[in-house]
Amino acid sequence: MVPLNYYLILSALLFAIGTAGVFLRRNLITMLLSVEIMLNAVNLTFVAVGRYLGTVDGQIIVFFVMTVAAAEAAVGLALVIALFRHRETLNPDAFTALRW
Amino acid sequence: MLLLIPLLPLIGFLVNALVGRRLSKPVSGGLAVASMLGSFAVSAATAWSVISHHAAVEQTIFTWISSGDLTVPLTFRADNLAVLMILIVTGIGSLIHIYSTGYMHEESDAEYARYFSYLNLFASFMLILVLGASFPVMFVGWEGVGLCSYLLIGFWFRKKSAADAGKKAFVVNRIGDFGFILGMLLIFAVFGTLDFQDVAAAVSSMGRETTMGVITVATLLLFVGATGKSAQIPLYVWLPDAMEGPTPVSALIHAATMVTAGVYMIGRNAELFSHAPITLAVVAAIGTATALMAGTIGLVQNDIKRVLAYSTVSQLGYMFLAMGVGAYAAGIFHLYTHAFFKALLFLGSGAVIHALAGEQDLRNMGGLKKHLPITYWTFVIGAVAIAGVPPFAGFFSKDEILWKTYTAEWPEFHFLLYVIGLITAVLTATYMFRLVFLAFHGERRHEAPPEHPEEEEPAAHGARRTSHVSTSQVAHGASHLHDAPPSMAFALIVLAIGSVLAGFIGVPHALGGSNRIETFLHESFVAPGAAHDAAPGVTPQAPAAAEHQPAGHADTSTELMLMALSTGIAVAGIGIAWYFWRRNRPATDRIARQFAGIHRLLLNKYYVDEIYDAAIVQPIRIISTGALWKGIDAGGLDAAVNGVGLGVRGSSSILRRIQTGSIRAYAASLFLGAALILGYYLYR
Numbered sequence: 098m099v100p101l102n103y104y105l106i107l108s109a110l111l112f113a114i115g116t117a118g119v120f121l122r123r124n125l126i127t128m129l130l131s132v133e134i135m136l137n138a139v140n141l142t143f144v145a146v147g148r149y150l151g152t153v154d155g156q157i158i159v160f161f162v163m164t165v166a167a168a169e170a171a172v173g174l175a176l177v178i179a180l181f182r183h184r185e186t187l188n189p190d191a192f193t194a195l196r197w
Numbered sequence: 198m199l200l201l202i203p204l205l206p207l208i209g210f211l212v213n214a215l216v217g218r219r220l221s222k223p224v225s226g227g228l229a230v231a232s233m234l235g236s237f238a239v240s241a242a243t244a245w246s247v248i249s250h251h252a253a254v255e256q257t258i259f260t261w262i263s264s265g266d267l268t269v270p271l272t273f274r275a276d277n278l279a280v281l282m283i284l285i286v287t288g289i290g291s292l293i294h295i296y297s298t299g300y301m302h303e304e305s306d307a308e309y310a311r312y313f314s315y316l317n318l319f320a321s322f323m324l325i326l327v328l329g330a331s332f333p334v335m336f337v338g339w340e341g342v343g344l345c346s347y348l349l350i351g352f353w354f355r356k357k358s359a360a361d362a363g364k365k366a367f368v369v370n371r372i373g374d375f376g377f378i379l380g381m382l383l384i385f386a387v388f389g390t391l392d393f394q395d396v397a398a399a400v401s402s403m404g405r406e407t408t409m410g411v412i413t414v415a416t417l418l419l420f421v422g423a424t425g426k427s428a429q430i431p432l433y434v435w436l437p438d439a440m441e442g443p444t445p446v447s448a449l450i451h452a453a454t455m456v457t458a459g460v461y462m463i464g465r466n467a468e469l470f471s472h473a474p475i476t477l478a479v480v481a482a483i484g485t486a487t488a489l490m491a492g493t494i495g496l497v498q499n500d501i502k503r504v505l506a507y508s509t510v511s512q513l514g515y516m517f518l519a520m521g522v523g524a525y526a527a528g529i530f531h532l533y534t535h536a537f538f539k540a541l542l543f544l545g546s547g548a549v550i551h552a553l554a555g556e557q558d559l560r561n562m563g564g565l566k567k568h569l570p571i572t573y574w575t576f577v578i579g580a581v582a583i584a585g586v587p588p589f590a591g592f593f594s595k596d597e598i599l600w601k602t603y604t605a606e607w608p609e610f611h612f613l614l615y616v617i618g619l620i621t622a623v624l625t626a627t628y629m630f631r632l633v634f635l636a637f638h639g640e641r642r643h644e645a646p647p648e649h650p651e652e653e654e655p656a657a658h659g660a661r662r663t664s665h666v667s668t669s670q671v672a673h674g675a676s677h678l679h680d681a682p683p684s685m686a687f688a689l690i691v692l693a694i695g696s697v698l699a700g701f702i703g704v705p706h707a708l709g710g711s712n713r714i715e716t717f718l719h720e721s722f723v724a725p726g727a728a729h730d731a732a733p734g735v736t737p738q739a740p741a742a743a744e745h746q747p748a749g750h751a752d753t754s755t756e757l758m759l760m761a762l763s764t765g766i767a768v769a770g771i772g773i774a775w776y777f778w779r780r781n782r783p784a785t786d787r788i789a790r791q792f793a794g795i796h797r798l799l800l801n802k803y804y805v806d807e808i809y810d811a812a813i814v815q816p817i818r819i820i821s822t823g824a825l826w827k828g829i830d831a832g833g834l835d836a837a838v839n840g841v842g843l844g845v846r847g848s849s850s851i852l853r854r855i856q857t858g859s860i861r862a863y864a865a866s867l868f869l870g871a872a873l874i875l876g877y878y879l880y881r
Contacts, residue, residue, distance in 0.1 A: 116868065120861055193858030 104145035111138035125177045125187045129170065136166050199243060199256040199273040202283060203324040205236040209317035217310025225306070226298040229313035233294045233320060237287035244280040248717075253277075255330065262333070269391060274330035278464055278529065278721035281714075282327040285536045289453045290320045292688040296544050297445040299684035300551060312352060316449065319345035323454050327461065332381045332391040335462070339377065339426065342455045343370040349450060350442040362438040369435040373425015380418030384469075387411050394724075397468035401724035405472050416469055416476040420483075423459025428510050429487045429517060434806055436510055440502040444547030447502060452509050452539035457532045460516040467525045467722035478610065481521025481602075485614045485621075488514025490803065492624035496631070497789075497799040500557050501546045504632050508583065509539055511621060515598055518618060522611060524601030525722045526715040530703045531594035533714075537699045538582035538591055541692035542629075545576035548681040548689065549636060559632065564641035568678040571686050573637050575693040580633050582696040584626035585767040587760075593700035595622065596763050597712075600705070600756055619766055626770025634778040707756040 111134055118131025140159045147155020177187065184191050209232030217225050247254055253276035262269040275283065294316060301312050322345060326338025343366075351363025385391050388399045406412045423429070428436035428451075439451050450456070463470055463480065470477060488511045495507035512535050519528030550557055552569055566573045582589035585596065599618050605611040681689060702717075704710020777785040789796045798804070857863075 119864055120868075189860040192860065 101145055101149045104141060108138045108142040108145070111135075111141065123188050123190065125180065125189055126174075128189070129173045129177065132173075133166060133170065136162060198239065199254060199275055199328060200258055201239045202236050202243065202273075202287070202328065203321045205232045205239070206317040206321040206324070208232060210314045210321060213310045213314035213317065217314055218307035220306070220310055222298075222302065222306055222309050225310040225313055226294075229317050230291065230294045230298065232317055233287060233291040236320070236324070237284075237291050240280075240283040240287045243275050244284055247275055247277065247280045253279075266389060267385065267391075269331060269333045271334060272330040272392075273325075273328040273334075274394075275328060276721045277717050278461075279327050281529065281533060281718065282461055283324060285533055286320065286323050286327060286454050289536050289540050289692075290323075290449060292691055293445050293449040293453070293540060293544070296448075296547070296685045296688035297443075299682040300445050300547055301443060302682075312349075312443070315345055315348045315352070316446070319349065319450060319455070323458075326458055330392055330394070332384065332393070335465070336377065336381065339422070339458060339462075340374060342450070342458060343367065343374065343426070346370070346439070346450050346455060349446040350439045352442055352446065356441070359441040362435075362441040366435040366439050369432050370425050373422045373432050376418045376421025376425070377423075380415050380422065383411065383415040383418060387415065393465055396466070397724040400469050400472050403472060405474060407474060409475065410473075412469065413473040413475045416466070416473040417479065419462065419466065420459075420476060420480055423462055423517075424483065425459075426462075427456050427459030427513050427517070429459070429483050429513065430490065433487060433491070433510050434809060437503050437506040437802070440500070440506050444502065444543060444550055447506070448540045448543030448547065451506065452543050453536040456509060456513055457516070457536070460513065460520060460528055460532050463517075463520045464525050464529050464718075464722065468724045470520070471523060471722075474606070477521045477523060478607075479521070481518050481605075481611070481614055484514045484517025484519075484521055485617045486514070487511070488518065488621040489617050489624075492621045492628065494799055494802050495628040496624060497796060499559050501549065501559050501562070501632060501636060502543070502557055504559070504628060505539070505542055505546055508542075508625065508628065511625065512539065512583070515595060515618065515621070518602060518614060519598040522602050522605035522614070524598060524605075526718045527594065527597040527601050529718055530714050531591075531598055534582070534590035534594040534696075534699045537692055537695040538579040538589075541575060541579035541689065541696050542583065544685065544689055544692065545572050545579060548572040548685055549576075551685070552678050552680070559635040562636040562641075563639045564637070565678070566637040569637075569680045571680050571689060575689040576637070577633060578693045578696050580629040582700075583629055584771060585622055585763060586626075586771075587764055588697075588700065590696050590698070590700035592764070592767070593703050593705070596760055597703065597705060599763055600759060603759060619763065622763055622766050623770040623773070626767045627774045630771045630774030631778045634774060638779055705756065705760075707753045707760065 115131045115133075115135030115138060118134065119128050122128050122131065140162055143155035143159050143162075145155075147153060180192060181187055209229050212228055213220070213225050220228075243254055253274055255272060255274045258271040258273070260268065261271040294313070297312070297316065301309055304312065319342060322338045322341025324338070326335050326342060329335035329338060347363045347367040347370075350366050351360045353359045354363070381391065384396060388396050390396060390399070400412065403412070421432075425432040436451055436456065440447055442451075470480070491507040491510035491514060495504050495511060498504045498507060512531070516528045516531050516535070519525070519531060548569065549562065549565060549572060552565070552572070553562065556562065578589070582591040585592045587593075599615060599622070602611050602615045602618055605614075680686070701710075703712055703714040705712050777788075801807070
């Protein structure tokens with residue numbers, strides 16, 4: 098059986114990759130994908146810890162996260178399409194209308 | 198039944214106020230007159246029932262205020278005193294309404310309706326004041342007449358002086374009303390009731406309060422209210438200015454009815470005031486001082502209405518003198534006779550002003566006798582009545598007051614008041630006949646083209662007045678001298694008859710009369726229980742005077758002698774006027790020059806307006822401008838409010854730099870924040 102630490106390290110790596118993607122990429126769709134990676138990193142942690150503790154709580158929470166993530170992806174993509182139609186670009190730096 | 202008395206004029210007011218501008222003059226004027234006549238008829242019926250049953254009529258409409266210990270029903274009560282008052286108000290009021298239909302005829306339809314709506318509203322409030330059975334109900338009327346006074350003085354509000362005079366009346370009245378409210382509250386605090394009868398009953402079981410106790414303070418506060426409404430020192434200043442209003446208004450409000458409210462209020466609370474001798478002394482002293490002061494001012498004024506205004510102030514002073522010596526019946530008697538002859542004089546002066554196209558300056562009048570015969574003769578009757586020549590109305594009432602003063606409680610103090618009263622009587626006769634001689638006798642000083650005989654006929658009365666609004670300057674060419682039109686003449690003649698006959702209900706015992714008015718009113722001046730003790734027919738004395746009158750003092754021969762003295766004094770006053778303003782005009786001017794200082798002092802009304810301006814108005818203005826406006830408001834409050842705004846703006850100009858609009862920057866700060874918080878929990 099694979100020790101818990103491996104899962105946690107993989108999860109941390111995935112989370113770091115996702116975070117880096119959100120900060121460094123200049124494409125809204127890529128950023129959304131990076132957010133999904135972060136979410137799945139967290140999911141992995143939940144499942145692993147759940148298995149380690151011998152309970153099903155972690156798996157239940159993962160289902161919730163997946164549901165919310167699906168909804169989030171739908172809303173996020175819709176927003177991205179709307180923004181693209183508005184500005185003809187997917188670079189987040191172009192959307193500064195709320196700035197002072 | 199009682200409700201109808203104030204309700205009818207109120208209905209007239211509502212109709213004229215709401216749809217009056219669409220009604221023609223005969224309709225709106227007729228409606229106003231009809232509502233007053235209706236009210237008069239109901240008043241007469243009420244009077245009949247009160248007199249024939251020897252019992253007050255009372256009607257409770259509904260409970261107005263009910264809060265804890267305080268219950269104020271909206272109750273009207275007509276006892277003998279109130280009955281007399283409502284007859285004066287509705288009777289004289291009706292006549293003045295009739296007169297007004299002629300006097301105001303040249304206003305536009307809308308203005309005409311507005312005028313009559315105010316007049317009706319005034320009558321309604323005055324009747325509420327008189328009929329109210331408790332302080333709060335009276336106060337409704339009290340405030341209401343003040344409001345109507347403001348509206349009517351400022352009737353020609355496009356003229357600045359009229360608008361200012363209205364405001365002045367309102368503000369000065371407010372000062373008095375404040376005293377009235379305080380007095381009312383104090384009475385409630387002491388007696389736990391506000392009903393006049395209950396208060397009188399409660400106070401009648403207490404002793405006379407010879408020190409500054411609670412009754413004295415309460416009555417003094419009420420008297421402050423009375424000085425405001427009834428134009429006594431120190432709050433009389435609004436009344437002469439009130440002459441900016443239409444003349445019938447001056448007659449109705451500022452001579453016959455509203456200004457008597459203070460006198461009436463004291464009469465209403467006679468039992469209360471009788472228990473506060475200090476207050477009574479103050480009332481008498483103020484009344485006498487006012488009478489003298491206003492009389493002297495009236496002697497030199499040149500505006501016909503101002504002379505009458507000061508005369509009113511002076512006569513009101515007499516009434517307060519009567520109240521102050523406890524001769525309530527005499528005071529109310531003078532109020533009643535004064536209503537006739539002062540209304541007559543004002544309406545007569547209105548007829549003169551009407552004939553002269555708005556001219557009010559006595560110096561531009563003269564020789565009107567043959568052009569305005571009805572006005573002249575009625576005016577002379579009024580002047581003789583006010584001067585106190587027997588057997589005209591003023592003689593009986595004024596003499597009654599002087600006699601009661603002479604025989605009152607404190608010999609030295611009241612003898613002084615008596616002497617001043619006599620001096621004022623001379624002044625009264627003098628200034629009234631100065632007015633008569635200047636306006637009606639001698640040569641016409643009005644520059645006018647030669648008058649045409651046919652214009653004296655009533656048919657020629659269509660003469661247009663240019664406008665009342667141009668008061669001070671002579672309206673050249675408006676020389677269509679015409680006597681009063683029928684509606685005005687009718688009122689003048691009725692009032693003249695009243696001025697001759699009104700006094701006969703109060704012929705004193707010394708002259709073989711029975712002084713019925715005193716018997717009649719006596720019940721209203723004592724507490725309800727005590728009224729039965731004084732059976733009708735027993736010689737009544739005013740409560741305070743009765744207790745302390747030295748027996749030998751009041752004998753008939755003394756009274757007759759004093760009567761002769763005051764008659765002589767009235768005639769002397771007329772003689773003085775005749776000598777100075779008819780026979781020997783140069784002497785008048787010479788004296789005026791010789792005593793130029795005094796003359797100027799009187800002409801400028803003792804500079805009271807200027808003193809008030811310097812002592813009260815200007816300091817208030819300076820404090821308001823300098824401290825309250827510029828200092829506290831602009832410097833403090835505004836600065837604080839603006840300072841908050843400026844502070845927010847300043848700090849936000851720094852803080853908004855954080856708002857970059859870059860999503861990644863926000864995400865980074867979010868991430869950093871989350872990391873920091875997590876880090877704190879992990880590594881603490």
